[in-house]
Amino acid sequence: MSALIKNPFNHDLPPLEAPLVNVQLDGQWVKVPKGLNIIEVAKRFGKFIPHYCYHPKLSIAGNCRMCLFEMGMPKLDANRKPVVDAEERPVINWLPRPQIACATQATEGMAIRTNSKLVKDCQEGVMEFLLINHPLDCPICDQAGECRLQEYAYDFGKGRSRFVEEKVKKPKRVDFGPRIILDDERCILCSRCIRFAREIAKQDVIGFVNRGSYSTLTVYPGRVFDSNYSLNTVDICPVGALTSKDFRFKMRVWFLREAKSICTECATGCNIIIGSRENIVYRLTPRVNEEVNSHWMCDQGRLGFHYIHSKKRVTEPASHLNGSLFPLEWSEALRTVAQKLMEFPPSEIAFLVSARLTCEELYLVKKLMETLGKGTEIFSEIIPRKGVADGLLRSADLNPNTKGAIGIGIGKEGRRIEELKNKIRAKEINCLFAIHENPEEVGIQEDILSSLSFYVWQGLIPGPAVHKANILLAGASFAEKSGTMINIAGRLQKLHKAILCPGRAREDWRILRDLLLLVGVKERVFEKINDVFDAMSKEIDLFESLSWNTVGDLGIDLSQKLKNRSIL
Amino acid sequence: MNATEKDLPQLEESFIEEAERIISQYPVSKRSASLPLLHLWQRHFGFVSPQGVQWIAEKLDLEPIAVEEIATFYPMIRQRPLGHYQFKVCRTLSCALAGSYEIFEYIKKSCKTVNEVGHHVYVSEDGKFSVEFVECLAACGNAPVMMLNEEEWMDVTQTKIDAILNHLIREKRKEEF
Ligand code: SF4
Ligand code: SF4
Ligand code: FES
Ligand code: FES
Numbered sequence: 001m002s003a004l005i006k007n008p009f010n011h012d013l014p015p016l017e018a019p020l021v022n023v024q025l026d027g028q029w030v031k032v033p034k035g036l037n038i039i040e041v042a043k044r045f046g047k048f049i050p051h052y053c054y055h056p057k058l059s060i061a062g063n064c065r066m067c068l069f070e071m072g073m074p075k076l077d078a079n080r081k082p083v084v085d086a087e088e089r090p091v092i093n094w095l096p097r098p099q100i101a102c103a104t105q106a107t108e109g110m111a112i113r114t115n116s117k118l119v120k121d122c123q124e125g126v127m128e129f130l131l132i133n134h135p136l137d138c139p140i141c142d143q144a145g146e147c148r149l150q151e152y153a154y155d156f157g158k159g160r161s162r163f164v165e166e167k168v169k170k171p172k173r174v175d176f177g178p179r180i181i182l183d184d185e186r187c188i189l190c191s192r193c194i195r196f197a198r199e200i201a202k203q204d205v206i207g208f209v210n211r212g213s214y215s216t217l218t219v220y221p222g223r224v225f226d227s228n229y230s231l232n233t234v235d236i237c238p239v240g241a242l243t244s245k246d247f248r249f250k251m252r253v254w255f256l257r258e259a260k261s262i263c264t265e266c267a268t269g270c271n272i273i274i275g276s277r278e279n280i281v282y283r284l285t286p287r288v289n290e291e292v293n294s295h296w297m298c299d300q301g302r303l304g305f306h307y308i309h310s311k312k313r314v315t316e317p318a319s320h321l322n323g324s325l326f327p328l329e330w331s332e333a334l335r336t337v338a339q340k341l342m343e344f345p346p347s348e349i350a351f352l353v354s355a356r357l358t359c360e361e362l363y364l365v366k367k368l369m370e371t372l373g374k375g376t377e378i379f380s381e382i383i384p385r386k387g388v389a390d391g392l393l394r395s396a397d398l399n400p401n402t403k404g405a406i407g408i409g410i411g412k413e414g415r416r417i418e419e420l421k422n423k424i425r426a427k428e429i430n431c432l433f434a435i436h437e438n439p440e441e442v443g444i445q446e447d448i449l450s451s452l453s454f455y456v457w458q459g460l461i462p463g464p465a466v467h468k469a470n471i472l473l474a475g476a477s478f479a480e481k482s483g484t485m486i487n488i489a490g491r492l493q494k495l496h497k498a499i500l501c502p503g504r505a506r507e508d509w510r511i512l513r514d515l516l517l518l519v520g521v522k523e524r525v526f527e528k529i530n531d532v533f534d535a536m537s538k539e540i541d542l543f544e545s546l547s548w549n550t551v552g553d554l555g556i557d558l559s560q561k562l563k564n565r566s567i568l
Numbered sequence: 569m570n571a572t573e574k575d576l577p578q579l580e581e582s583f584i585e586e587a588e589r590i591i592s593q594y595p596v597s598k599r600s601a602s603l604p605l606l607h608l609w610q611r612h613f614g615f616v617s618p619q620g621v622q623w624i625a626e627k628l629d630l631e632p633i634a635v636e637e638i639a640t641f642y643p644m645i646r647q648r649p650l651g652h653y654q655f656k657v658c659r660t661l662s663c664a665l666a667g668s669y670e671i672f673e674y675i676k677k678s679c680k681t682v683n684e685v686g687h688h689v690y691v692s693e694d695g696k697f698s699v700e701f702v703e704c705l706a707a708c709g710n711a712p713v714m715m716l717n718e719e720e721w722m723d724v725t726q727t728k729i730d731a732i733l734n735h736l737i738r739e740k741r742k743e744e745f
Contacts (some may be wrong), residue, residue, distance in 0.1 A: 204631040205631065209636060383601070
């Protein structure tokens with residue numbers, strides 16, 4: 001399998017059949033695949049060649065000159081045989097001029113110096129040039145702390161400036177697109193954003209106008225850079241020239257706590273990093289996973305998290321009595337729910353469950369239904385969400401864990417929503433448990449909900465008919481819980497808890513676990529999410545022989561198992 | 569006929585034919601015709617307007633930004649009309665030493681070229697005169713050197729400038745009668 005998105009270039013992933021060649025890296029002979037980019041050669045052996053314009057997934061521009069290195073080839077004698085020294089090692093002929101690593105590929109016998117005197121002089125020189133017109137507004141720059149210009153100035157720069165002339169002034173606060181602001185003075189003209197727009201976003205509207213130190217990054221007048229992938233340019237911009245309107249001036253990046261997780265806005269499940277501070281999420285950024293999203297994510301997914309801090313969120317368990325909301329203790333709320341659930345005959349209960357829940361949560365729901373059903377199947381359904389696949393990352397299924405729901409056996413992919421509606425109307429179903437879904441969304445409105453004898457709602461932001469709910473349980477958002485989901489390609493991936501739940505809200509698996517205890521499943525008490533996963537792997541054959549710890553940061557491919565069960 | 573051609577009724581058949589002839593000289597990559605087409609446009613209209621960029625881009629199946637990049641890269645491709653009389657003063661070493669910067673200032677003052685429309689490019693309010701710096705005009709032995717439209721002037725002095733301007737004004741008057 002390879003990334004769901006097709007990258008036009010993969011300089012870091014040479015073809016598997018590439019033969020190995022011997023190259024000398026800072027005096028040491030190593031073996032690398034033939035044709036591998038020299039920046040990547042160095043990286044594989046713990047060396048670092050600084051670079052700005054090079055990006056493993058974009059075409060090579062070779063315009064920043066930061067990656068200069070010293071290159072040599074084996075010296076050949078008159079018969080074109082390598083000359084060897086006393087220790088039988090080939091003698092190297094060093095080229096007098098430095099080469100750019102990003103546009104050089106490994107060949108047999110090539111010698112590379114990444115930190116010689118010449119290389120250091122080059123790096124200092126390039127840094128000096130890059131800084132002469134730079135505004136140095138690091139104190140108010142969003143990139144500060146993760147800025148390549150700062151980092152390289154520190155690591156490879158001279159440490160002082162000889163520039164006494166006047167700096168070139170360029171436009172600041174340019175509207176670069178609906179979600180991006182450009183500061184032209186900070187731009188180091190690496191052209192990564194231009195190449196991304198052209199080669200991946202396929203919206204070729206940005207370019208450099210003018211020349212030399214007056215070169216200026218511009219969106220062609222009258223056009224907009226509004227691709228759904230535009231914010232990736234903010235990530236790959238090595239400096240603070242491109243900033244996200246959403247994130248700018250919100251938080252210094254070094255205060256952000258980073259948690260590895262996945263995006264839950266569609267079934268692709270792009271790998272992300274959640275950046276939070278003191279229980280507030282400030283941004284999501286893509287995390288490299290070559291099996292899923294490579295280096296990218298879509299803007300919708302990236303900006304779609306703000307609802308988790310909505311004022312409308314339910315943050316404590318409550319009951320509705322005569323139209324008013326009364327906060328409850330968790331124990332009381334859960335006891336009421338458990339009691340009620342046990343009172344109804346199983347055929348009168350329905351679960352409206354979200355395919356945005358984790359596998360662990362779905363598994364606990366399943367267990368709850370089985371316990372209550374005592375042999376009869378309890379009605380369950382998920383709410384399907386259809387979007388449009390864009391051929392890049394976004395998939396047509398907007399639920400992140402539909403495959404998990406099918407695999408665990410909850411619902412029928414949303415095909416029975418009408419049936420549910422009719423059954424409630426006909427009073428065949430009298431008790432509804434909605435978990436992270438608002439029935440209003442699929443046309444189960446107030447009037448239909450009124451026919452229920454008991455309605456429990458668990459989630460984040462209630463719908464307009466929530467006053468029909470007898471009990472409200474405050475659940476957790478994707479950033480507040482750990483768990484796993486299965487993406488559209490059958491990959492099992494992990495979410496990691498980044499922040500705590502607001503108020504008295506609780507992680508859903510804990511709510512469900514407590515309900516299970518109350519309805520009488522006592523044999524296993526889950527303390528950690530790992531326990532839930534491991535129990536699930538014993539009971540549900542899709543997860544057989546997996547354990548929480550074997551699902552790494554990049555997930556595990558379950559596509560074969562899903563295919564065998566015709567889920568994929 | 570493409571969309572912009574409809575917006576540009578002044579494009580004559582012969583102009584389009586010439587453009588097509590130029591494009592046919594680059595069978596491998598039409599893109600290479602960008603610069604010749606920019607020259608053609610400028611020869612015809614005096615400067616390259618945004619419509620010009622758009623038209624050339626469409627002709628060459630390029631995104632307009634690609635043509636815009638080239639048009640702005642070369643200072644001698646103009647994005648706006650310059651003066652009717654265009655002074656181009658050499659500022660390379662010999663001329664700089666021989667006083668071309670002073671000449672430049674003198675022309676600016678005499679022609680009232682007050683609007684800076686580009687980097688060291690000045691145009692007078694009425695659009696009659698413009699003055700700008702250029703690099704070596706290859707007559708260094710007779711520095712300072714300048715060009716007035718397509719005509720080269722050597723050993724330029726302030727007196728010479730006065731004479732030229734007086735002449736231009738007289739010519740102009742004659743034209744007006
Ligand atoms: S881009 Fe980097 S160096 Fe420039 S102001 Fe921002 S943090 Fe500082
Ligand atoms: S805005 Fe950033 S990514 Fe784009 S060219 Fe400038 S420095 Fe490079
Ligand atoms: S990284 Fe090699 S020239 Fe920019
Ligand atoms: S330096 Fe002015 S003409 Fe050569």
